[in-house]
Amino acid sequence: MQERKARFVEGNLFRHVAVMALTSSVGLMAVFFVDLINMVYISWLGRAELAAAIGYAGAVLFFTTSFGIGMSIAVSVLVSRAVGSRDPAAAREKATTGMALNIVLGGVFAALVWIALEPITSALGATGRTHDLTVHYLAIVIPSQPLLMVGMIGGAVLRSHGDARRAMMMTVWGAVATAALDPVLIFGFGWDLTGAALASVAARVVIAFYALQAIIRFHGGFDRPSLRQVLADAGPVLALAVPAVLTQVATPVGQAFVTRATAAYGEAAVAGMAIAGRLTPVAFGVIFALTGAIGPIIGQNVGAGRMDRVRRAFLDALIFTGLVIVA
Numbered sequence: 001m002q003e004r005k006a007r008f009v010e011g012n013l014f015r016h017v018a019v020m021a022l023t024s025s026v027g028l029m030a031v032f033f034v035d036l037i038n039m040v041y042i043s044w045l046g047r048a049e050l051a052a053a054i055g056y057a058g059a060v061l062f063f064t065t066s067f068g069i070g071m072s073i074a075v076s077v078l079v080s081r082a083v084g085s086r087d088p089a090a091a092r093e094k095a096t097t098g099m100a101l102n103i104v105l106g107g108v109f110a111a112l113v114w115i116a117l118e119p120i121t122s123a124l125g126a127t128g129r130t131h132d133l134t135v136h137y138l139a140i141v142i143p144s145q146p147l148l149m150v151g152m153i154g155g156a157v158l159r160s161h162g163d164a165r166r167a168m169m170m171t172v173w174g175a176v177a178t179a180a181l182d183p184v185l186i187f188g189f190g191w192d193l194t195g196a197a198l199a200s201v202a203a204r205v206v207i208a209f210y211a212l213q214a215i216i217r218f219h220g221g222f223d224r225p226s227l228r229q230v231l232a233d234a235g236p237v238l239a240l241a242v243p244a245v246l247t248q249v250a251t252p253v254g255q256a257f258v259t260r261a262t263a264a265y266g267e268a269a270v271a272g273m274a275i276a277g278r279l280t281p282v283a284f285g286v287i288f289a290l291t292g293a294i295g296p297i298i299g300q301n302v303g304a305g306r307m308d309r310v311r312r313a314f315l316d317a318l319i320f321t322g323l324v325i326v327a
Contacts, residue, residue, distance in 0.1 A: 006084045007162035008300040013309060014316040016297050017290075021320060023164035024289035026172065029282060037179065038196055039278050041186050043271075050193055052267040053133035055274025056126045059259045060113070060138055062252040067109055068149050070245030071102050072156035073295055074237050079160035080296040084303025092220045095157045097233035099150065100225040106149030114142045124256060125263025125270075133193055140197035147204040154211025157219065160296040166214045174207035286324045290317060 008016050042050050075098035082091035113120070121134045151170060158167040178199050185195025215221060223229075255277070262269050281288060294317045301309040 006086060006300045006304060008297045009084055009304040009306055013313045017294065017313065017316045017320050020159065020164050020293035020297060021286055021290040023168040024293045025286040026168050029285040038182055039275055041182055042196060045192060048267045048271055049130045049133060051271035051274060052130045053137055053193060055270045056121060056124050056134040056259065057137045058274055058277055059124055059252065059256050060120060061141065062255060063249060064113060064145055066248035066252050067245055068152040069292065070248040071241050072152040072292060073244040074240035075153050076156035076160045076292065076295045077240050077299045078236060079157055080299025081303035083160055084300030088220055092223055093229065094233065096222040096225050097230045098237055099153050099222065100230050101234060101237055102149045102153045103146050106146045110142050110145030114139065125260045130267055137193050137197045141200050144201045144204045147208045151204060151207035151211050154215055156292065157215055159292065160299065161219045170207050170210045173210050174203040177206045178203040287321060290321060
């Protein structure tokens with residue numbers, strides 16, 4: 001029962017915002033940092049087309065990840081409202097239907113992207129050997145999109161219950177798996193880009209497994225999903241998810257245009273942009289994390305009818321953002 005308490009309807013809101021954002025950022029930073037190290041490993045191979053392929057693939061994966069972030073925001077809103085209104089049965093129901101919907105939608109989305117990999121990669125400006133390497137890398141990673149969705153929705157559910165630590169550790173363990181497997185698969189087995197792709201898939205398996213077992217052990221688990229309930233909740237989920245997804249994918253769409261423009265200057269330029277693209281999230285990981293961290297705090301207080309705390313949480317989030325950027 002202690003684990004299921006609505007933690008954000010009482011206590012200092014600025015502290016809640018800071019704790020949620022910082023713990024979420026640790027997990028994100030772990031993933032971003034390992035992604036950066038992955039780029040370092042690839043660059044050590046001394047082949048510009050490999051680094052460029054990672055750059056092109058990163059633009060596509062940024063898009064698919066943003067889709068998952070938008071969907072997870074919708075689920076966190078519904079679950080946190082139920083937690084705030086002290087209704088654990090409703091929280092479990094929303095977590096179940098949200099997870100089921102996102103596995104299905106994530107699978108359909110991954111299938112569409114996978115089918116269109118060649119034209120998407122060509123549209124980004126990749127040509128020749130770099131184009132083939134990019135498609136090869138994405139063809140391995142994209143089918144694991146449903147696993148990524150499980151991890152993202154699982155993390156959203158954990159944060160909705162105020163379980164910042166386990167939501168953080170979920171991504172930390174995924175990063176550890178990548179860091180351990182990357183040198184073995186890339187250098188040990190000599191699999192180059194294939195090894196990097198397989199390490200990313202393995203990390204997604206670890207993240208999904210950790211998220212599911214944490215929810216089952218500490219937050220009431222899931223119901224058996226029924227088609228009727230999933231369809232009933234599809235409306236509220238999509239009403240929140242569509243604008244959230246559109247907001248999230250705006251940035252990767254912009255990056256895709258930049259990638260296309262950069263491609264005219266050769267593989268070295270795309271590789272350089274790919275490296276810069278992996279430094280930026282490391283620098284501003286706390287800001288990126290706040291996107292998913294503030295939702296559960298506001299959601300719980302909406303569920304509890306504490307609109308004064310909703311307004312204060314939003315203001316404290318703005319103050320926190322300003323402090324982080326200045327620092």
